[in-house]
Amino acid sequence: MNSKISQAVSDMRFSLDESSGVPLYRQLIEQVENAVVSGRLKSGDRLPTIRALSVELKINPNTISKVYNELEIRGILKTQVGNGTFISEKTLEADKDRLEMKINERLGRFLREMGELGVEKQELVKLIEEFKEREQETGNNKEL
Amino acid sequence: MNSKISQAVSDMRFSLDESSGVPLYRQLIEQVENAVVSGRLKSGDRLPTIRALSVELKINPNTISKVYNELEIRGILKTQVGNGTFISEKTLEADKDRLEMKINERLGRFLREMGELGVEKQELVKLIEEFKEREQETGNNKEL
Amino acid sequence: MNSKISQAVSDMRFSLDESSGVPLYRQLIEQVENAVVSGRLKSGDRLPTIRALSVELKINPNTISKVYNELEIRGILKTQVGNGTFISEKTLEADKDRLEMKINERLGRFLREMGELGVEKQELVKLIEEFKEREQETGNNKEL
Amino acid sequence: MNSKISQAVSDMRFSLDESSGVPLYRQLIEQVENAVVSGRLKSGDRLPTIRALSVELKINPNTISKVYNELEIRGILKTQVGNGTFISEKTLEADKDRLEMKINERLGRFLREMGELGVEKQELVKLIEEFKEREQETGNNKEL
DNA sequence: GTGGTCTAGACCACA
DNA sequence: GTGGTCTAGACCACG
Numbered sequence: 001m002n003s004k005i006s007q008a009v010s011d012m013r014f015s016l017d018e019s020s021g022v023p024l025y026r027q028l029i030e031q032v033e034n035a036v037v038s039g040r041l042k043s044g045d046r047l048p049t050i051r052a053l054s055v056e057l058k059i060n061p062n063t064i065s066k067v068y069n070e071l072e073i074r075g076i077l078k079t080q081v082g083n084g085t086f087i088s089e090k091t092l093e094a095d096k097d098r099l100e101m102k103i104n105e106r107l108g109r110f111l112r113e114m115g116e117l118g119v120e121k122q123e124l125v126k127l128i129e130e131f132k133e134r135e136q137e138t139g140n141n142k143e144l
Numbered sequence: 145m146n147s148k149i150s151q152a153v154s155d156m157r158f159s160l161d162e163s164s165g166v167p168l169y170r171q172l173i174e175q176v177e178n179a180v181v182s183g184r185l186k187s188g189d190r191l192p193t194i195r196a197l198s199v200e201l202k203i204n205p206n207t208i209s210k211v212y213n214e215l216e217i218r219g220i221l222k223t224q225v226g227n228g229t230f231i232s233e234k235t236l237e238a239d240k241d242r243l244e245m246k247i248n249e250r251l252g253r254f255l256r257e258m259g260e261l262g263v264e265k266q267e268l269v270k271l272i273e274e275f276k277e278r279e280q281e282t283g284n285n286k287e288l
Numbered sequence: 289m290n291s292k293i294s295q296a297v298s299d300m301r302f303s304l305d306e307s308s309g310v311p312l313y314r315q316l317i318e319q320v321e322n323a324v325v326s327g328r329l330k331s332g333d334r335l336p337t338i339r340a341l342s343v344e345l346k347i348n349p350n351t352i353s354k355v356y357n358e359l360e361i362r363g364i365l366k367t368q369v370g371n372g373t374f375i376s377e378k379t380l381e382a383d384k385d386r387l388e389m390k391i392n393e394r395l396g397r398f399l400r401e402m403g404e405l406g407v408e409k410q411e412l413v414k415l416i417e418e419f420k421e422r423e424q425e426t427g428n429n430k431e432l
Numbered sequence: 433m434n435s436k437i438s439q440a441v442s443d444m445r446f447s448l449d450e451s452s453g454v455p456l457y458r459q460l461i462e463q464v465e466n467a468v469v470s471g472r473l474k475s476g477d478r479l480p481t482i483r484a485l486s487v488e489l490k491i492n493p494n495t496i497s498k499v500y501n502e503l504e505i506r507g508i509l510k511t512q513v514g515n516g517t518f519i520s521e522k523t524l525e526a527d528k529d530r531l532e533m534k535i536n537e538r539l540g541r542f543l544r545e546m547g548e549l550g551v552e553k554q555e556l557v558k559l560i561e562e563f564k565e566r567e568q569e570t571g572n573n574k575e576l
Numbered sequence: 577g578t579g580g581t582c583t584a585g586a587c588c589a590c591a
Numbered sequence: 592g593t594g595g596t597c598t599a600g601a602c603c604a605c606g
Contacts, residue, residue, distance in 0.1 A: 021166075023589070024591090031260060035260065038262035049205065058278060059591090061169060062590090062591060097263060113250060114250070116179065116245065117181065117246065118182035121275075125273070128267070129265065167596060197580095205599095209579075214361060223578095224578085224606085226603085227578060227579090228577080305541075310453075317580085322549050323548065325549065326550035326594090327550065328550070337592085337594085339592085339594095349583095360585095369457060370590040370591035371592095371593060372593065389551075390549065391546070394545060394549075395560070396563075397449070400447075401538060403467065405469065406471060407535060409560060409561065409563075417553065456605090
């Protein structure tokens with residue numbers, strides 16, 4: 001019925017942080033959006049099946065389902081029944097703007113919190129430059 | 145117990161961001177914790193009364209009550225019925241460590257997300273230095 | 289997270305004594321703590337749903353919610369929205385100590401009060417051995 | 433105006449446990465009642481002045497005032513303005529009954545809680561006999 | 577005038 | 592069908 005050749009599944013890697021308080025489905029939505037908006041995922045790229053992801057991440061399939069549904073509503077994904085879930089085609093201009101907006105908004109919140117914690121910009125820059133990628137181990141960071 | 149002399153109410157300033165999705169009570173808890181851990185609030189400092197804060201922030205007194213209760217369970221606040229709510233006495237040593245831990249943890253999350261968005265460290269540093277304090281106006285930022 | 293299979297609800301039985309002056313939520317917290325610390329409730333055991341308990345005990349769901357929340361802040365319970373409330377995983381070593389501490393503390397208070405009432409240890413032992421389980425009926429003891 | 437010779441102040445000793453959750457005024461009422469009902473305080477005995485007690489216990493004079501008021505309402509104390517506060521004259525029969533009732537009620541609650549904590553009567557008796565009077569130090573026990 | 581307790585109810589988020 | 596969030600309001604306990 002649908003003769004499209006399934007493209008190779010993207011090597012999208014998800015990570016869940018249970019200790020962050022952010023709902024799982026929101027974390028996943030964020031990560032897909034971030035990947036799209038930053039260009040790591042492109043139109044036509046295929047995402048893992050719900051079943052596969054639920055096994056990998058050890059979370060309820062309903063949760064993944066919700067993620068894909070919402071992303072489809074937002075126009076970011078397109079589901080082809082029986083074939084898989086793909087990144088839809090979108091204007092890239094919009095993405096660039098959204099990317100900037102997003103970065104700015106996150107940066108703003110982050111700087112405000114660092115301010116609350118008494119970290120000055122200058123000090124912050126130093127911290128960032130020093131920051132080592134040593135597996136952060138906040139506790140529950142499941143990487144796949 | 146015999147600290148009858150009510151200390152001047154701290155000039156703690158709270159801000160609520162309704163658009164962030166983070167519950168009000170959690171935002172407030174965070175802000176008190178940040179103020180304590182960074183030294184802006186000290187043992188014995190008095191917090192605003194529940195009623196006063198609820199008027200200022202235009203939210204339900206029960207929400208503030210929940211904040212103060214949770215902070216008391218965590219040992220950060222001490223409540224004196226009929227007198228007010230105060231920062232409890234705690235080892236300050238621990239706070240320094242907790243401050244660093246908190247900064248590190250937030251920094252880690254932030255850098256990870258910036259990475260997802262394709263922002264390199266070098267570029268990030270530039271963004272931070274450029275960042276203007278223009279009232280962020282994400283939409284609903286109530287400042288007091 | 290992947291503990292989707294809801295365990296059988298524990299057969300935890302609660303009792304409320306309205307005449308004691310102790311707030312309902314505190315009585316319930318005590319009873320859960322006692323059950324955990326004495327080993328009747330174990331890691332992973334599921335507690336009754338808020339709604340079920342509120343019907344059984346004929347008290348407001350918010351009161352139960354407060355109980356579960358406070359126990360979660362203390363690290364005794366773990367909540368899985370949409371799934372239920374469970375005893376969290378904790379070092380069992382600590383529990384044995386805490387059990388002894390708790391027993392000792394209660395015993396101390398009790399003996400002090402009995403002393404105030406002029407009851408000598410020897411007499412007390414006799415009273416305990418004589419004590420009949422005749423439904424204490426202090427007035428409002430709701431058993432379930 | 434009142435030519436009564438003030439009797440020597442009773443050597444009543446109060447202790448407050450801030451960590452018990454029981455309101456201060458209630459602890460004090462209890463202790464006076466216990467002393468009366470068990471015969472340590474007798475008709476005509478004089479209690480400390482409000483001012484003296486508030487200094488000794490380092491608590492608000494209003495709290496002591498409330499204690500004495502409530503005990504007067506219950507007919508246990510009698511205030512002689514300008515002279516002091518005294519144990520009033522009461523039928524001793526009633527006291528004996530109340531003493532037994534009180535002991536029984538406390539015993540019942542205590543045994544129920546020990547039951548919850550998994551302590552059998554036999555074990556409990558042993559614990560009581562072993563119990564050492566080593567200054568319990570639950571944390572905040574202010575003895576005078 | 578403090579905060580505490582409990583109820584009621586509406587609406588939402590999650591799995 | 593779970594629990595979470597927030598509001599509203601009544602009444603009480605405390606100092």
